[in-house]
Amino acid sequence: xxxxxxxxxxxxxxxxxxxxxxxxxxxxxxxxxxxxxxxxxxxxxxxxxxxxxxxxxxxxxxxxxxxxxxxxxxxxxxxxxxxxxxxxxxxxxxxxxxxxxxxxxxxxxxxxxxxxxxxxxxxxxxxxxxxxxxxxxxxxxxxxxxxxxxxxxxxxxxxxxxxxxxxxxxxxxxxxxxxxxxxxxxxxxxxxxxxxxxxxxxxxxxxxxxxxxxxxxxxxxxxxxxxxxxxxxxxxxxxxxxxxxxxxxxxxxxxxxxxxxxxxxxxxxxxxxxxxxxxxxxxxxxxxx
Amino acid sequence: xxxxxxxxxxxxxxxxxxxxxxxxxxxxxxxxxxxxxxxxxxxxxxxxxxxxxxxxxxxxxxxxxxxxxxxxxxxxxxxxxxxxxxxxxxxxxxxxxxxxxxxxxxxxxxxxxxxxxxxxxxxxxxxxxxxxxxxxxxxxxxxxxxxxxxxxxxxxxxxxxxxxxxxxxxxxxxxxxxxxxxxxxxxxxxxxxxxxxxxxxxxxxxxxxxxxxxxxxxxxxxxxxxxxxxxxxxxxxxxxxxxxxxxxxxxxxxxxxxxxxxxxxxxxxxxxxxxxxxxxxx
Numbered sequence: 001x002x003x004x005x006x007x008x009x010x011x012x013x014x015x016x017x018x019x020x021x022x023x024x025x026x027x028x029x030x031x032x033x034x035x036x037x038x039x040x041x042x043x044x045x046x047x048x049x050x051x052x053x054x055x056x057x058x059x060x061x062x063x064x065x066x067x068x069x070x071x072x073x074x075x076x077x078x079x080x081x082x083x084x085x086x087x088x089x090x091x092x093x094x095x096x097x098x099x100x101x102x103x104x105x106x107x108x109x110x111x112x113x114x115x116x117x118x119x120x121x122x123x124x125x126x127x128x129x130x131x132x133x134x135x136x137x138x139x140x141x142x143x144x145x146x147x148x149x150x151x152x153x154x155x156x157x158x159x160x161x162x163x164x165x166x167x168x169x170x171x172x173x174x175x176x177x178x179x180x181x182x183x184x185x186x187x188x189x190x191x192x193x194x195x196x197x198x199x200x201x202x203x204x205x206x207x208x209x210x211x212x213x214x215x216x217x218x219x220x221x222x223x224x225x226x227x228x229x230x231x232x233x234x235x236x237x238x239x240x241x242x243x244x245x246x247x248x249x250x251x252x253x254x255x256x257x258x259x260x261x262x263x264x265x266x267x268x269x270x271x272x273x274x275x276x277x278x279x280x281x282x283x284x285x286x287x288x289x
Numbered sequence: 290x291x292x293x294x295x296x297x298x299x300x301x302x303x304x305x306x307x308x309x310x311x312x313x314x315x316x317x318x319x320x321x322x323x324x325x326x327x328x329x330x331x332x333x334x335x336x337x338x339x340x341x342x343x344x345x346x347x348x349x350x351x352x353x354x355x356x357x358x359x360x361x362x363x364x365x366x367x368x369x370x371x372x373x374x375x376x377x378x379x380x381x382x383x384x385x386x387x388x389x390x391x392x393x394x395x396x397x398x399x400x401x402x403x404x405x406x407x408x409x410x411x412x413x414x415x416x417x418x419x420x421x422x423x424x425x426x427x428x429x430x431x432x433x434x435x436x437x438x439x440x441x442x443x444x445x446x447x448x449x450x451x452x453x454x455x456x457x458x459x460x461x462x463x464x465x466x467x468x469x470x471x472x473x474x475x476x477x478x479x480x481x482x483x484x485x486x487x488x489x490x491x492x493x494x495x496x497x498x499x500x501x502x503x504x505x506x507x508x509x510x511x512x513x514x515x516x517x518x519x520x521x522x523x524x525x526x527x528x529x530x531x532x533x534x535x536x537x538x539x540x541x542x543x544x545x546x547x548x549x550x551x552x553x554x555x556x557x558x559x560x561x562x563x564x565x566x567x568x569x570x571x
Contacts (some may be wrong), residue, residue: 003413004364010405011396034442036480038508044441047509052401088399092358092371094331136335160336218571220338 006032014049015088017081024049058086059094063130064101065181066122066174070203071112079111095134098127118206121166125174125224128215129161132222135160138280145281146274151245157238158280162215165232168206171213171224176202218276225276229271230255230262241282295431295464295496299353299387301351301384301537303563305556308542312342312550319551324351327382329389330358333374340381347382351477353537354384355466358400361420362393362407367499372427379428386496387424391417391434391457406439409446409453418460425463433464433496433553438474438512440442450475451489467533469525470518470541472495474503474510483525492533500526500559501541515544517555527562535563 001009009029013237016025024030024046033041060080061068068076086108087100102123105112111117136159149155157163180195214225227235230251235246252262273279292298302323307315314320325346326399332343347353359371379387392404407413425432436454448456458465467490469483476483500523502516518526518540530536 001411002364002415005407006408006443006445007393007396007405007482011399013472015399017402032443034444036442036478041441043508047440047511048405052403055402064395089402090398090400092368092395093399095334122385134334134337134339136528169424217337220341287414 010045013045014052015085018047018053022050022053033160039225053084056089056094056097057081059097060084060101064123064126065099066114066118066126066177066178067101069117069173069177069180069199070115070122072200075111075113079105080106082111091182094287095130098123098130102127115203117208118168118170118203121168121170121173124164125170125215128164129174130160131221132160132215132217133220137277140277140281141274141281143274146270146279147236147268149244151248154241154243154282155238156218156280157235157278158278160217161235161278163227163232163235163239164213164215166210166211166213169209169211170212171226173203173206175224214278216276216278228265230257230265234266234269235278241285248279266286293464293493293496295386295433295494297431297536298536299385300535301385301497302351302535303556303559304351304353304537304539305549305553306355306539306541307343307346307352307422309548309551310546311552314549316345318340319349320549322553324353326353326355327389329354329356329378330382331377333371333377343381352382352384354378354382354387354566355435355539356387356389358394358402359389359424360392360394361389361424362391362405362413362417362509363392363395364416365395365397367420367423368395370422371558375457376428377532378429382428386431386433386464387428388435388497389424389434390437391454393459401520404437406437406441407445407453409448409450411456413449414453414456414460416464418457421457421461421463429568431464431496433463433466433494434461435460435468435499436471436475438478438510439467440509442463442479442509449481449486450479451486455489455491458494460537463494465490465494466497466499467495467536468499468501469529469531470499470501470503470522471512473522473525474512477510484528487525487529489533490527490529490532495529495533495536497537497539498526498529498533499539499541500510500556513544514541517559523558524558530562538563540546 013028016028019025019148024042030041033039051164053068078133089097102120107177108115154288212229215225216223233252234247239252293302304326307325308325332339351422378395388397390404394401394403394405413417419431472483498517501514502518504513538559542552
């Protein structure tokens with residue numbers, strides 16, 4: 001048997017979902033594995049299969065605490081197994097494991113039950129969180145750069161910032177879930193169960209609400225900042241490479257906010273963005289008209 | 290061999306794996322450490338805290354890169370994006386040598402994120418060696434391959450693991466990251482004498498040594514890196530040092546990680562063996 005054929009057979013066997021009792025799938029092909037005096041061929045391959053599944057399931061578990069809270073632990077476990085079966089990792093790093101989860105869930109909505117839209121929003125937020133943590137940062141525009149700002153100029157938005165338009169207030173929910181997870185170790189089981197119950201009930205009552213969020217980082221910690229719709233559109237337009245003047249026209253034209261107030265708001269936004277280090281030089285392709 | 294072409298002619302002494310729970314301690318207390326080994330993949334990113342910490346570490350310490358997903362033994366070609374990112378990191382750290390495992394772990398672009406054992410065949414040795422050469426030429430750094438712990442063997446194998454290791458490193462003209470704990474674990478799982486393995490390793494190719502702890506189960510031993518090093522592994526280490534000479538040595542501790550002092554203290558136990566002059570066996 002060629003090396004390629006052997007590796008395909010072994011990978012197929014160990015990546016098959018585990019059977020009942022976390023045993024190697026009953027129909028897994030193990031004919032190429034030698035038994036020894038203590039372990040059968042199946043038992044030897046099972047060591048690798050269990051290791052594969054637990055490593056990847058643990059990674060998704062860590063990356064999507066909010067989704068776990070939304071659909072429940074059991075449903076999350078089932079979803080994770082189905083997702084990893086359909087979409088095995090295609091990256092050398094497990095950091096990317098959840099990159100296709102949203103797209104997959106849209107094709108397999110039964111895994112989210114009645115909370116599909118909420119689950120999809122939470123996945124977008126949690127994936128944005130991962131990306132905001134370790135994506136690139138460009139040199140921040142300094143005060144001297146900001147003094148020169150004019151309508152024909154283009155400025156960039158830091159590449160690590162993710163701008164999200166969402167239909168549920170999942171940012172608040174994720175923050176609450178995070179604090180529950182952090183508190184878990186510090187409180188008794190009874191207290192934890194009461195808190196978990198309150199969280200489940202809160203999720204059940206969560207009403208849709210259109211929100212705009214920037215997932216960004218400050219001092220290497222990821223934060224969520226709510227944006228006004230106009231602020232969101234302006235940042236998106238700047239990121240697309242539009243000159244400041246055109247970006248403002250596009251972002252503000254349908255606004256119900258009176259013009260005078262909008263002017264003040266825009267000034268405030270630019271001041272906040274500058275303080276948070278969100279503004280940078282535009283990517284090379286966007287520098288000239 | 291203290292310094293050789295496979296570790297960039299360096300004499301690095303005893304190092305410790307750089308792990309997240311120790312970041313704060315290291316940056317605040319600045320302990321005296323010979324060098325740090327980083328898991329390359331954890332820093333093959335575009336920005337954020339991991340790279341900022343790494344840059345601070347690089348200001349004060351020597352760093353060597355150790356990878357976990359190059360998969361020299363996978364039948365498919367090397368991942369070019371992986372190589373590109375790895376090279377960017379190599380430029381950042383200026384690591385004198387680069388290590389990864391003598392194993393496979395991906396098929397048709399799908400990753401298991403595991404260090405899967407090789408079938409010890411001439412076909413596999415030839416392919417693996419050609420991929421090591423390709424990576425070395427691209428990265429422009431010496432490469433050393435690490436023997437892995439294994440729990441399965443293949444009917445297809447045509448030689449022992451140590452014969453396979455020798456076949457690969459001779460064909461690739463590369464170094465060896467000799468993991469004595471992995472030799473111990475595999476020797477128990479596959480019932481061979483670990484000293485037969487050690488005595489067959491070409492001393493002149495050993496660039497670095499790993500020691501670690503493991504977990505014992507009823508029917509096999511698992512390489513868990515979550516315990517201190519046991520005495521039989523230190524004995525193997527002592528034997529390796531006698532054959533190879535004082536060599537850059539690193540303690541791996543990746544799970545249930547104790548305080549930095551404890552991990553460093555465990556690593557420094559290697560000093561008592563490194564101090565012994567080398568008597569290279571024929």
